[in-house]
Amino acid sequence: MYSDLNKKVAVVTGGSKGLGTAIAKRLSKEGASVVINYHSDQAGAENAKKDIEAMGGKAVAVQADVGTEEGVGKLLKAAVDNFGGLDIWVNDAGVENKVNTHEMPLADWQKVINVNLTGVFLGSKAALAYFVENNHKGCIINISSVHERIPWPTFAHYAASKGGVGMFTKTIAMEYADKGIRVNNIGPGAINTPINAKKFADPEQLKRTTDMVPMKTIGEPEDVAAVAAWLASDESKYVTGITLYVDGGMTLYPSFEGGNG
Ligand code: BGC
Numbered sequence: 124m125y126s127d128l129n130k131k132v133a134v135v136t137g138g139s140k141g142l143g144t145a146i147a148k149r150l151s152k153e154g155a156s157v158v159i160n161y162h163s164d165q166a167g168a169e170n171a172k173k174d175i176e177a178m179g180g181k182a183v184a185v186q187a188d189v190g191t192e193e194g195v196g197k198l199l200k201a202a203v204d205n206f207g208g209l210d211i212w213v214n215d216a217g218v219e220n221k222v223n224t225h226e227m228p229l230a231d232w233q234k235v236i237n238v239n240l241t242g243v244f245l246g247s248k249a250a251l252a253y254f255v256e257n258n259h260k261g262c263i264i265n266i267s268s269v270h271e272r273i274p275w276p277t278f279a280h281y282a283a284s285k286g287g288v289g290m291f292t293k294t295i296a297m298e299y300a301d302k303g304i305r306v307n308n309i310g311p312g313a314i315n316t317p318i319n320a321k322k323f324a325d326p327e328q329l330k331r332t333t334d335m336v337p338m339k340t341i342g343e344p345e346d347v348a349a350v351a352a353w354l355a356s357d358e359s360k361y362v363t364g365i366t367l368y369v370d371g372g373m374t375l376y377p378s379f380e381g382g383n384g
Contacts, residue, residue, distance in 0.1 A: 125356035132206040133355070134198045136160045136189045136246055137216030139167030141316030142266055145344030146351045147211055149179035156206040159184045160198050181206065186325070189216045189290030191241035195249040211355045212250035213268040214243045218317065219241065219281040224299055232280045239284035247295060251304065260303035261279070264354050265292055266347070267308040271372050285310075289366060296364030305363040307354050314342040314371025337372030337380065338369055 133150045135144035138159035147157045148171065157175065159182055161168035168184035175182040185201045185230050187194035193209050202209045218238045222231055254261040268281075271289040275282040288308060296306040313332045315323065323329045323341065333339050354367070355360055368374050378384075 124152050125358060126350055127357040128166075128352065128355060129212040131355075132158075132202050132208050133153040133211035133213060134246075134250070135213045135215055136157040136187075136198070136201050136211065136242065137162075137266075138171060139164040139184075141318060142311065142314065142344050142347050143213075144171045145216040145348040146215060146266075147182065148175060148178075149345070149348035149352050150211065150213075150355065151175045151178065151182060153356070154180075155211065155355075156181040157183070158198055158201045158205070160187050160189065160216065161190060162186070164230075169376065182325075189214070189246055190237040192245055192249075195242075195245045198246075199249045199253055203253075207257075209250060209253050210259070210261050211264070212261070213245055213264045213266070213351060213355075214246045216242055217266065217268075217284075217318075219278055220243055221277050223277055224279045227280065235280035236284050239281065240287045243288050243291060247291075247306070251295070251299060252302050254299075255302065258302075260305075262305040262355055263295075264306070264351055265306070265308045266365055267310045269294070269310050269312045269368060269373050271308065271310050271366055272368075272374055292366070293364045300363055304361070305354075307363060308366035309350050309354070310366045310368040310370065310374070311347050312336060312342060312368065312373035314344060314347060316344055335373060335377055336370070337375055337377050340371060342369060342371060 135147045136148045139161035172182040187197045268285040270282045271285040
């Protein structure tokens with residue numbers, strides 16, 4: 124569908140499950156070679172790689188902690204060594220846990236900030252350094268959240284990390300725009316992924332969530348992957364510094380539905 128993605132090279136952090144796997148598969152369908160990063164779920168990453176190869180695509184699975192310079196360096200090296208370069212860097216790796224803020228262990232805060240925000244910084248830094256050094260008009264896509272904009276009590280670390288990703292993205296989009304490097308966020312809402320599996324398996328919780336979505340349904344990983352493919356392609360070549368929400372309208376103040384208020 125996006126022929127310019129053919130033979131491009133992508134790194135997808137957090138590629139062993141959920142949105143990361145869907146994005147890796149979709150970019151591969153468009154003809155890109157993919158470095159699938161995982162932290163601990165090797166089986167998930169190997170499965171994604173197998174699926175991609177079964178479709179005729181190319182992928183490697185690489186273990187790395189995106190919260191370290193060494194980790195992101197390993198991913199960049201894998202792209203260059205295996206596929207000859209880098210065109211697209213997707214910062215998807217993310218974690219969350221529910222905890223009251225007055226009881227939140229510092230370790231929880233640091234873990235969420237380290238993966239969700241520092242990981243985006245380090246991944247972007249590695250990609251930007253490669254693009255600048257090679258005078259290459261590459262692109263970066265960050266998987267943010269509706270919680271870049273919507274406060275989320277008992278997930279203060281997560282919301283803070285995503286708010287941070289919002290401003291980080293706008294800032295670096297501006298900083299590198301004149302080099303033709305584009306940086307954009309995708310802000311998923313409630314999507315059918317492993318991070319939400321337990322919550323959505325409970326019919327009451329599922330209803331509570333879908334009631335907060337004007338389209339009255341949760342999204343599929345492929346809905347997010349489709350937007351990632353578009354943002355990676357030349358079809359979006361004049362788009363930078365935005366957050367594109369993929370949320371069935373969750374960011375539209377659904378409590379005002381029907382003229383409430
Ligand atoms: C979180 C999900 C949550 C959704 C809507 C996402 O960023 O990862 O767990 O269901 O936001 O609140």
